[in-house]
Amino acid sequence: MKTKIKELRKERKMSQEELAAEVGTTRQTITSLEVGKYTASLVLAYKIAHFFGRTIEEVFDFSEVEEM
Amino acid sequence: MKEYRNQVKRRMQREFAFAMVLVPLAVVTMIHMFRVEPIVSGSSTLDFIGGFFNGVRAPLVVAMSFYLFALGFHDRKSLHMDDTKLKTVRIEEKDERKQQIRLEASTKANWITMYLLLVASVVASWFHQLVSITLLVVWTVMMVITIITKGIYEKRL
Numbered sequence: 001m002k003t004k005i006k007e008l009r010k011e012r013k014m015s016q017e018e019l020a021a022e023v024g025t026t027r028q029t030i031t032s033l034e035v036g037k038y039t040a041s042l043v044l045a046y047k048i049a050h051f052f053g054r055t056i057e058e059v060f061d062f063s064e065v066e067e068m
Numbered sequence: 069m070k071e072y073r074n075q076v077k078r079r080m081q082r083e084f085a086f087a088m089v090l091v092p093l094a095v096v097t098m099i100h101m102f103r104v105e106p107i108v109s110g111s112s113t114l115d116f117i118g119g120f121f122n123g124v125r126a127p128l129v130v131a132m133s134f135y136l137f138a139l140g141f142h143d144r145k146s147l148h149m150d151d152t153k154l155k156t157v158r159i160e161e162k163d164e165r166k167q168q169i170r171l172e173a174s175t176k177a178n179w180i181t182m183y184l185l186l187v188a189s190v191v192a193s194w195f196h197q198l199v200s201i202t203l204l205v206v207w208t209v210m211m212v213i214t215i216i217t218k219g220i221y222e223k224r225l
Contacts, residue, residue, distance in 0.1 A: 020159075029165040041164050 002061040006034045008052045023047040069151045072158045080143040087133055094129035182210055 009019050016030040025044060032038035033048075040048065040060070049056045146157050160166070185207040193200035 024159055024162075026159060026163045026166065029163055032165060038165050038168075044164055 001039045001064060002036050003033055004059050004061075005030065005048060008054070008059065009034075012052075019048075019051070022051055069154055069158075072154065073147060076143050076146050080147070083143070087137055090129065090133045094133050097125060097129050178210075178214065182207060182214075185210070 005019075009016070014022075016027045016034075020027045020030045023044065024047065029038065029040075029044075033040055045056050045060055049059045052059060146154060149157065185203050189200050189203035189207060192203055
């Protein structure tokens with residue numbers, strides 16, 4: 001799944017490690033989310049979106065899911 | 069963090085209790101192995117297989133005991149960590165991606181083991197009926213455990 005995590009993180013000049021600590025996950029998970037290898041759970045998606053002050057749909061691209 | 073600390077404490081107690089059962093079991097197995105007269109079947113291949121399995125059995129139990137103690141030691145270390153370090157350990161353990169990896173890996177490993185057991189059972193039946201039946205029994209037990217745990221989680225989730 002495509003996400004805007006990388007862009008939003010860069011905007012805030014944050015490292016993956018810092019973002020991971022903020023949302024209570026590991027750096028590897030953030031990396032996987034950014035490259036689209038891993039789909040976050042609803043809770044993690046909410047935490048990330050909430051941290052950036054966005055809605056889940058603004059951070060995560062659900063277009064591929066809608067096509068399914 | 070207090071909740072996680074308590075969780076670690078409870079886990080440690082469980083592992084310690086389990087190790088307390090395993091260690092005497094390992095010791096008894098070791099003593100038994102040295103006391104039992106070797107069974108000579110007349111076939112060097114069968115003797116070799118029998119010896120191999122006897123040789124593997126006891127160290128396996130001992131290794132399991134040490135493994136459990138090692139885990140207990142790791143958890144004991146966690147108990148004395150400050151909140152920041154403990155938070156890192158907790159994140160590493162509770163990370164959803166890592167949990168999914170563990171789940172996928174153990175599920176796949178379980179199914180591969182089951183298939184291999186069946187194949188091994190069939191192959192063993194050409195040479196040794198007892199080995200074949202033992203493998204089949206192990207396969208059946210694993211299957212039953214899988215079905216039971218699946219049923220439990222179907223109800224829970």
